[in-house]
Amino acid sequence: MEFVLLAAALGVALLVNAAAQRVERERRRVSEARPSGAGHALSHYELAYLSGGPRRAINTALAVLATAGAVRVSRGSQVTPVYGAPPSPVPIEQAVLDTLAPRPGGHRASELRRALAAHPALAELAAGLERRGLIVPEQAFARAWRRRDHLQIVMTGAAGFAVGALVLSAVIDMSGPAFVALLFFLGIALYTGAAGLARQRRSLRNVVTREGREVLRAARGHHPRGYRDQSSLALAVGVPVALYGLADAGDQLLCDELAAGDPSGDCAGSCGSHGGGDGATFGSDSYGGADFGGGSSSCGSGSSSSCGSSSGGGSSCGGGGGG
Secondary structure (H helix, E strand, O other): OHHHHHHHHHHHHHHHHHHHHHHHHHHHHHHOOOOOOOEEEEOHHHHHHHHHHHHHHHHHHHHHHHHHOOEEEEOOOEEEEOOOOOOOOOHHHHHHHHHHOOOOOOEEHHHHHHHHOOOHHHHHHHHHHHHOOOEOOHHHHHHHHHHHHHHHHHHHHHHHHHHHHHHHHHHHOOOOHHHHHHHHHHHHHHHHHHHHHHHHHHHOOOEEOHHHHHHHHHHHHHOOOOOOOOOOHHHHHHHHHHHHOHHHOOOHHHHHHHHOOOOOOOOOOOOOOOOOOOOOEOOOOOOOOOOOOOOOOOOOOOOOOOEEEOOOOOEEEEEEOOO
């Protein structure tokens, strides 16, 4: 009996592993599509969204507006509008000003980020990046989600088998080497399945394509960390924050105040919040993770890009998407 259960446990482990691999292969098929080779001229807000999602885009707008004197960030992370500040031609900046306008006392930065998370200006940033093939539309992963659902069913069966094997072992007193091996294979199956479910729950959302990652690498190559082009506010503040987080706003006090009371970051900073691996995401549940600078991507140089300021305070940074 023990050897029969052992063979069954080995089969369960192989089945769970195969189901997990099917999800991963489908995810890679979509996210690793060959780059188009077209150049991309992105504003600093598009770079911010690509690098850290809505959260990074909002933080970039806050840094630009605060540096320009259109909003004030005070102790306790309170963001208030400055009376007489002119409207902005940039949709995401105007969205911040519009949200603050009805409340002269302002919002805490965390409240403001929540209020703006579903704003049409951010939706349009995402739609534009999808059209360019830089982030994966959610519907493109429909088959991968179905395969993940299948993995969950297989995992449920594996868990049921494990419970049944433990009950049976108590009834017939199994304790030999075969039973130890049975528990080993079942443990591998359950761990593999649980890890796969958790990993794919994150990696099937907010996915930056291979081409999008090349664009970010190119932009970071053109704007290495610590480099600050003072020719415009967009290049001096917007691009560094977009690519590396609020720690690169050039104002530690501003970073500290915007981070106050937020457990997701500490302004220590790193290179950005999207991972450098295959099918990297620009964030998990918090759209950008430690957006006060932290993350796991590297700031190595990539192919060249060109940047220049525009009349609306934006900048354009072309990142090569060549294969």
